Amino acid sequence: MVTLKAARALLDEKGLRSSATRIHVLAYLLSYPSHPTADEIYQALLPKMLTLSKTTIYNTLDLLTEANITRQITIDGKEARFDIIIVDHGHFQCNTCKHIYDFSVDLDECMVADLTGFKVAQRNIYFKGICPNCQK
Ligand SMILES: [Zn+2]
Ligand SMILES: [Zn+2]
Secondary structure, three states, X not given: OHHHHHHHHHHHHOXXXXXXXXXXXXXXXXXXXXXXXXXXXXHHHOOOOOOOOHHXXXXXXXXXXXXXXXXXXOOOOOOOEEEOOOOOOXXXXXXXXXXXXXXXXXXXXXXXXXXXXXXXXXXXXXXXXXXXXXXX
């Protein structure tokens, strides 16, 4: 599978040991860039990896986030979701179908207050509303 290879290459590039769990979690995120939750990833991988635990999934996702391979988004205020796209972009969540759409945004242009002297670790833009499909 191409994504398994890509996942392994990405781990190598970041100097991370490629364990089976890391490769599969990353390959899943590369194949489904739809902002899955840790639980969705767990449920999807379980049939392939019967000894998998949720703790392992959480630890793996933390590690990938720390290595700046994935980003966490918390748009629905409940569960963290994981994003394989790490360049700054906005998220729009549809109130009806709950789908999360990516949109590009120039966050430097959005800066309204002067943050000189602040160390910014994360920049998020979350929009909510109704997507075109649900308006039909
Ligand atoms: Zn919708
Ligand atoms: Zn995204």
